[in-house]
Amino acid sequence: MVLPLYWKQYVVSVTEWWHSVKTAHSVWRLTRLYTGLLLSVVAILLVVLYQLSIGQMNRQQQLQMANIIAQQTSLAEQLSHEQFIEQFELQAQSSRQYILSYQIEQKNFGRLSAPPTALSQCPTLSRFPIWLDQFDEIRLVSGCSQPLASGTLIIAVDDESLYELKGQFISASAIALLLAVLLGVITGLVFSMRVLKRINNFNQVALRVESGQLSARVAVSEQNDEYDHMALHINTMLNQLQHSFETISGITDAIAHDLRTPLSHLRQQIESEMLSKQQLNHPSEQLQSMLDKLDEILFTFSAMLELTRLQQQKESNSQHFKAINLQQVIVDAVDLIEPLAEEKQQIVTIGGAEQFSIQGDATLLFRAIYNLLENASKYAGNNAQINVQLTPRGFTVSDNGPGICDLEKEKVFQRLYRIEKSRQVAGFGLGLTLVKAIIQLHNGKIELLDNKPGLIVNVEFIKPNKIKMDESIDPNIADA
Numbered sequence: 001m002v003l004p005l006y007w008k009q010y011v012v013s014v015t016e017w018w019h020s021v022k023t024a025h026s027v028w029r030l031t032r033l034y035t036g037l038l039l040s041v042v043a044i045l046l047v048v049l050y051q052l053s054i055g056q057m058n059r060q061q062q063l064q065m066a067n068i069i070a071q072q073t074s075l076a077e078q079l080s081h082e083q084f085i086e087q088f089e090l091q092a093q094s095s096r097q098y099i100l101s102y103q104i105e106q107k108n109f110g111r112l113s114a115p116p117t118a119l120s121q122c123p124t125l126s127r128f129p130i131w132l133d134q135f136d137e138i139r140l141v142s143g144c145s146q147p148l149a150s151g152t153l154i155i156a157v158d159d160e161s162l163y164e165l166k167g168q169f170i171s172a173s174a175i176a177l178l179l180a181v182l183l184g185v186i187t188g189l190v191f192s193m194r195v196l197k198r199i200n201n202f203n204q205v206a207l208r209v210e211s212g213q214l215s216a217r218v219a220v221s222e223q224n225d226e227y228d229h230m231a232l233h234i235n236t237m238l239n240q241l242q243h244s245f246e247t248i249s250g251i252t253d254a255i256a257h258d259l260r261t262p263l264s265h266l267r268q269q270i271e272s273e274m275l276s277k278q279q280l281n282h283p284s285e286q287l288q289s290m291l292d293k294l295d296e297i298l299f300t301f302s303a304m305l306e307l308t309r310l311q312q313q314k315e316s317n318s319q320h321f322k323a324i325n326l327q328q329v330i331v332d333a334v335d336l337i338e339p340l341a342e343e344k345q346q347i348v349t350i351g352g353a354e355q356f357s358i359q360g361d362a363t364l365l366f367r368a369i370y371n372l373l374e375n376a377s378k379y380a381g382n383n384a385q386i387n388v389q390l391t392p393r394g395f396t397v398s399d400n401g402p403g404i405c406d407l408e409k410e411k412v413f414q415r416l417y418r419i420e421k422s423r424q425v426a427g428f429g430l431g432l433t434l435v436k437a438i439i440q441l442h443n444g445k446i447e448l449l450d451n452k453p454g455l456i457v458n459v460e461f462i463k464p465n466k467i468k469m470d471e472s473i474d475p476n477i478a479d480a
Contacts, residue, residue, distance in 0.1 A: 035184030036184075042177060042180040092109070098156070102152070105151075116128040120144055202218055209238065274287045324361075326394075326395065329362055334388060337377060341386065344377065344382045347384075368438040371431045373386065379402070380402075391460070396459070400454040401453070413433055
């Protein structure tokens with residue numbers, strides 16, 4: 001079966017909506033709970049209404065039949081046979097609602113010309129057809145038989161209208177329950193989604209704060225309900241958190257900035273002294289060692305200031321990004337790291353899925369990828385295998401080195417943090433911190449996974465754009 005184009009679009013949109021709503025388990029739980037409660041209330045009301053109307057009519061009918069049976073049983077014991085037959089025929093002819101018949105020795109008295117076959121004994125009722133002169137038609141009646149002293153009493157009642165009323169009540173009840181289900185689902189979804197929409201606002205703010213946007217705040221409505229009270233408390237907590245972070249970061253950056261200028265002057269003096277000693281052919285190894293140490297300190301201060309700049313760009317979102325072919329940036333980073341990897345007999349490979357572009361800064365992304373490759377080459381050891389793999393939403397950098405234990409995987413993204421076993425290797429503890437800041441600046445996330453053995457650095461971006469194989473990228477943008 002081939003569907004028209006507009007039907008296909010409708011089916012796709014409905015399917016996407018269904019999957020999106022189905023994944024919201026809390027919405028469905030609240031909707032099912034509300035619908036179940038509404039359905040239970042409607043069902044209880046219908047049962048009570050049935051018992052007070054049709055049920056009461058049915059019980060009253062059975063009670064009257066039982067009274068007639070008891071009356072005829074008592075008269076059969078007290079009167080003679082002729083007297084009992086005489087009063088029975090009078091009562092059978094005068095009774096309009098109930099049909100009475102008395103059978104004795106193949107003789108029938110009352111309103112039935114012949115007794116029905118397979119008639120149950122009272123109080124169990126059986127339905128059988130009879131001809132009623134007053135309606136001039138065949139109707140179904142409910143009746144039973146009761147043995148008396150010398151014969152069998154048959155009593156029946158024309159309850160076809162009661163059965164029709166029962167059928168109408170059942171149909172109406174089914175429609176009422178169906179409407180209750182529809183009403184419960186619709187109102188439950190509306191109510192649940194309104195509640196969860198406000199909860200999702202809290203989650204969105206938490207995700208933004210987690211990604212580095214410390215200025216994000218929860219919107220406060222005019223309803224002044226418990227959600228607004230919670231939002232006010234969370235915003236107050238975020239204000240204190242942002243103030244504490246800015247204070248600590250400001251102190252660190254102020255120290256780095258204030259010390260960089262005198263240290264730069266000191267570096268110039270050391271270089272001048274080294275030049276003088278070299279002209280006089282005096283040894284300058286000690287000054288060179290001092291200069292190397294000083295360069296390490298200056299590099300650390302510069303990295304800390306750059307990290308603050310990246311975080312401020314994430315807050316203001318002032319960076320003007322361009323479309324970048326991520327695979328080309330990876331190729332450039334691998335080309336730069338290969339000489340260092342060859343010195344350690346390491347193999348660096350590139351694999352991947354379909355190419356795609358992202359909006360970003362090519363220089364920053366190149367630096368992030370190169371830092372990851374440099375870390376892999378530095379800590380994986382000689383003869384290691386390093387692989388850069390393009391994924392549908394980003395890339396991974398993996399190696400078969402010693403890896404990082406689970407307790408350290410989050411700590412390595414902190415400023416100036418270094419694992420104890422890596423302290424013998426040159427470094428400052430800012431590489432992964434800068435990488436995370438660059439990835440977050442590009443609306444991405446980074447996580448460390450086990451490669452067994454080794455480490456996998458997984459980077460994912462939000463909604464990357466796929467590139468056709470013949471699509472060209474501006475070399476000024478792609479080249480880092």
